[in-house]
Amino acid sequence: MxxxxxxxxxxxxxxxxxxxxxxxxxxxxxxxxxxxxxxxxxxxxxxxxxxxxxxxxxxxxxxxxxxxxxxxxxxxxxxxxxxxxxxxxxxDVPAEPLPATGAVAGIDMGVASLVTTSGGEHVANPRYFAVTADRLAAAQRALAHKKRGSRRRRKAVARVAALHGKVRR
Structure with missing residues (x-):
């Protein structure tokens, strides 16, 4: 593997x-x-x-x-x-199987709720982009107004990159 x-x-x-x-x-x-x-x-x-x-x-x-x-x-x-x-x-990474518990579970992947189990438990979709979208849009607008090559523009680029990293994680 x-x-x-x-x-x-x-x-x-x-x-x-x-x-x-x-x-x-x-x-x-x-x-x-x-x-x-x-x-x-x-x-x-x-x-x-x-x-x-x-x-x-x-x-x-x-x-x-x-x-x-x-x-x-x-x-x-x-x-x-x-x-x-x-x-x-x-x-050649050895596979590490989990120990058998004997329990059976059904999992349904969805859009409204990320996961629904056979026991009726719903796990909400975290929607990282929706939470960060406003801050990301404001940071991108601020970046657009910065002068190219300036120190403030470099800081704004780093801020936008950090927000994109949060969305990705």
Whole structure:
């Protein structure tokens, strides 16, 4: 079974600057390697694989706050707003079945109520977007009035990104 583990990175300011520079280097290196592969194929008909070129990439250490089961196949780093995450994609993760209770339950997924159980219990739909829509609209209007390149615009962009993150979570 394949499974992904996502870890929130808690970086200091210096680590964040270094990671941003490293990701920028990776982007530049990847684009240069892609252009090299395209040129090699176009001119000589030679195929160069990404694995042969990836030895030039730098390595980043991450603190794992829980054990990772299975064999790590890929590692990804992403930034959502001001938060940094590392995603470990693992192969051969053992399945952990829950113990049998002997109880039987029916669950109906709906629109008006998110879940209705066979016992008649209704779980309301949280509707995160509807709750945050007014604040998000106001933040986007405020962003539209900011001058491009200004510090206040950067702060407004961060606020809109944070509100979008709340809707997504």
């Amino acid at each position: 394949r499974r992904s583990f996502t870890f929130l990175l808690r970086l200091t300011r210096h680590q964040e600057i270094a990671l941003a520079a490293c990701l920028d280097d990776h982007r530049v290196l990847y684009n240069a390697a892609l252009e090299h592969r395209r040129t090699a194929y176009r001119k000589a008909g030679v195929t160069i694989r990404y694995g042969e070129q990836s030895a030039d990439l730098k390595h980043i250490r991450a603190h794992r706050h829980r054990p990772v089961k299975g064999r790590v196949k890929t590692i990804g780093v992403k930034r959502e707003g001001s938060r940094w995450y590392v995603i470990l994609s693992c192969d």
